[in-house]
Amino acid sequence: MSYGLGIAGDARVDLQAMDSWLQEEFWDELEQLAADPSRLPSDFGTDDISYEFKRDHGGVRHLIRLVLYRNDSSQMLIVLGIDHEKISLHP
Amino acid sequence: MSTVALSTFLADFGELTLDAVERWIAAALAHAAALHVYDHGLYPREPERQAAAERLHDAWRQWVEDAESVLHQAGMLARSDRAIAGLEALRDEIGFKKAMLRMPPALIAHRREQVARGEVYSAEEVRRELRAGNRR
Numbered sequence: 222m223s224y225g226l227g228i229a230g231d232a233r234v235d236l237q238a239m240d241s242w243l244q245e246e247f248w249d250e251l252e253q254l255a256a257d258p259s260r261l262p263s264d265f266g267t268d269d270i271s272y273e274f275k276r277d278h279g280g281v282r283h284l285i286r287l288v289l290y291r292n293d294s295s296q297m298l299i300v301l302g303i304d305h306e307k308i309s310l311h312p
Numbered sequence: 313m314s315t316v317a318l319s320t321f322l323a324d325f326g327e328l329t330l331d332a333v334e335r336w337i338a339a340a341l342a343h344a345a346a347l348h349v350y351d352h353g354l355y356p357r358e359p360e361r362q363a364a365a366e367r368l369h370d371a372w373r374q375w376v377e378d379a380e381s382v383l384h385q386a387g388m389l390a391r392s393d394r395a396i397a398g399l400e401a402l403r404d405e406i407g408f409k410k411a412m413l414r415m416p417p418a419l420i421a422h423r424r425e426q427v428a429r430g431e432v433y434s435a436e437e438v439r440r441e442l443r444a445g446n447r448r
Contacts, residue, residue, distance in 0.1 A: 228438045229423045230431035236438065241446040248439060262351070269355035269420060273408050284407035288355055288420050290427055299432055301355075301423040302415040306407035 224255045227299040229290070235303040243283055246276050247303065250285075255298050261291065269301060282308045319381035328385050330396065336382045337398040343375060344405050354412070355420045365417040372409050379406050 228236070236244055254260055254272070261270055270289045275282055284306045290299040322328070328336070347368075356365050379402060386396050426432070 226435035227427075227432040228435060230426040230433070231423055233433060233438050233441070236442060237445065241442075244442055244446075248435070251435070267357050268352050269357065269424070271351060271354055271412065275404065282404070282407070284404060284411060286408055286411040286415070288415055288423075290424060299427055301420050301427070304411040304414045306411045308403055308407050 222258070222296065224258050224291075224296045224298045226251060226255050227297055229299055229301050232300045232302055239303070239305065242278065243276065243285070243305070247285065250274050251287075251298075251300065254289075258291070258298065261289070277310060280310050282310050284308065317381075318378040319384075322381050322385055327388055330389055330394065333382070333386045333389055334397045337386065337396065337402050340375070340379045340382050340402055341398055341405065344379070344409075347371060347375060355417055357424065359421075362417055362421065369413065369416055373413055376406055376409050376413065379409075 236247065239247065261272065270291055272287045272289055273285065275284050277283075286304055287300060288302040290301050291297075292299070322336075350368055353361065353365055353368055356362065383399075383402060383406060386399050386402075389396060
């Protein structure tokens with residue numbers, strides 16, 4: 222059972238702050254989550270969900286964190302917030 | 313729980329041994345694992361649970377501060393021959409939590425209100441908008 226995807230108004234600004242290649246990684250990850258929502262934590266009840274993933278690129282590790290609004294009745298996954306932190310892989 | 317900041321405490325005793333640093337890293341990761349038990353409370357939808365969520369974020373803020381002190385000590389030993397156990401995991405956890413702290417409960421509550429007002433864009437719409445912006 223796959224879910225539809227939405228982006229909350231101001232979360233678009235979060236995305237604009239990311240490099241274009243990382244935006245594409247974000248979409249890939251989000252589409253995989255929407256296709257298989259069982260990958261998300263299931264014990265959050267009505268609370269919003271945090272989800273983390275990482276990507277290494279050009280000697281830098283990008284740690285991405287999302288906050289997601291999951292609505293099982295409308296089968297929607299809505300991104301409320303995105304932020305990311307960069308760390309050098311060769312400190 | 314100690315009332316002495318970990319950064320102060322560690323600085324008092326100078327450079328740590330590899331064994332001591334690995335113990336501090338393991339302790340920091342164990343502390344993070346204990347805080348993760350409350351992940352479901354980071355972004356509650358009920359207004360009456362917002363204060364507890366803020367305190368949980370404060371607990372993570374303190375954890376990041378302490379964990380960075382440990383990371384700093386580990387950095388002094390990082391050129392030793394042997395890899396430091398848990399160092400990469402600690403670095404990742406600190407990074408993820410710094411990202412989390414930039415999304416406090418009040419900010420997410422505001423975004424949730426946007427969703428309630430119908431200010432939600434489809435993924436296709438946002439993707440198109442971003443790609444157009446990236447080409448400029």
